[in-house]
Amino acid sequence: MVNSVDLNIGTMCNNNCRFCVVDHSRNPTHDCFEDIEKELEAFREKGVESVAFLGGEATIRRDIIEMISLAKKLGYAKIRIVSNGRMYCYPDFLEKIIKAGVNRFSVSIHAHNASLGDYLSRSKGSFTQTTTGIKNICKMGFSLDTNTVINKLNYKHLPEIVLFLNNLGVNNMHFSVINPMGNAMTNFDEMVPTLTEISPYIKKSLKICDKNNIYLTIDSLPFCILPECNRYKSELYDILTHVSFSKGNERDRFYWQERKKNKLKTKPKKCCSCRYFGVCEGIWKGYAKKFGFKEILPINGVEIHNLDQMKRIQGQGLKDI
Numbered sequence: 001m002v003n004s005v006d007l008n009i010g011t012m013c014n015n016n017c018r019f020c021v022v023d024h025s026r027n028p029t030h031d032c033f034e035d036i037e038k039e040l041e042a043f044r045e046k047g048v049e050s051v052a053f054l055g056g057e058a059t060i061r062r063d064i065i066e067m068i069s070l071a072k073k074l075g076y077a078k079i080r081i082v083s084n085g086r087m088y089c090y091p092d093f094l095e096k097i098i099k100a101g102v103n104r105f106s107v108s109i110h111a112h113n114a115s116l117g118d119y120l121s122r123s124k125g126s127f128t129q130t131t132t133g134i135k136n137i138c139k140m141g142f143s144l145d146t147n148t149v150i151n152k153l154n155y156k157h158l159p160e161i162v163l164f165l166n167n168l169g170v171n172n173m174h175f176s177v178i179n180p181m182g183n184a185m186t187n188f189d190e191m192v193p194t195l196t197e198i199s200p201y202i203k204k205s206l207k208i209c210d211k212n213n214i215y216l217t218i219d220s221l222p223f224c225i226l227p228e229c230n231r232y233k234s235e236l237y238d239i240l241t242h243v244s245f246s247k248g249n250e251r252d253r254f255y256w257q258e259r260k261k262n263k264l265k266t267k268p269k270k271c272c273s274c275r276y277f278g279v280c281e282g283i284w285k286g287y288a289k290k291f292g293f294k295e296i297l298p299i300n301g302v303e304i305h306n307l308d309q310m311k312r313i314q315g316q317g318l319k320d321i
């Protein structure tokens, strides 16, 4: 049974990040409450116990407390908000959503200082609000994980970002290789570094994490890039997750892992000879379109058939976060 659902509740956001997968020049949306209510009920009936509210920015909806309360009433055990964290700078708001039922926090943060953070988000003051929000979550005794989208302006600062976040009280971090869609595609030249460029900084960051007992995973870096760091690749720890997304007048439902592998990412023919072929998602299509596949170099060896086998080889277990 698939135990979690990512519920996208609209694309409206109080940031307009230069690397966002959403195209902010299109009309932003707030999905209607009744649709979300139906989805919450339907997934709960299937036995799903974990829900994450995603945007856009979920916390700017006026009915977010109502949605969280409904999830709690329906019996979801884990209720997560994926957010840019700006609204958490208001302790009253944070207290309200915790009281309503939120017990997991995922915060997106992409810089280690205000000038870079605000430039990336195109929203003055957003970095200070996000960092205050993170501090408030920690102060209230909740743990959180962060997501940092690796882009052309922050990749050389990844080690500093790790240290900065750790100082704020964060021990659980994710780096995501930028997906050139939406704003990120529009701003491709300014935002998208090559996998080769980012690799040494990822490696340096992982060393810092190992030393300081910080849990860091890397999302969407194929197994042939930095293969010595494969045990940190997030695909190993992905749990099959439903996604519910508004599509016109209906909701589109799919599994995130399948959507990534079959629609959003791609692999060249030469991958057939790679030992990771069966478990690898490949690279983002938008990246391949612009940069091609020259960095992709198949790795010889005994074929790996599934992620469980890969996890055993890497000696890592799943972490419940």
Ligand code: SF4
Pocket: 222, 223, 224, 225, 267, 268, 270, 271, 272, 274, 275, 276, 277, 280, 281, 282, 283, 296, 297, 298, 299
């Ligand atoms: S299958 Fe292709 S993209 Fe994936 S690790 Fe192997 S060579 Fe790299």
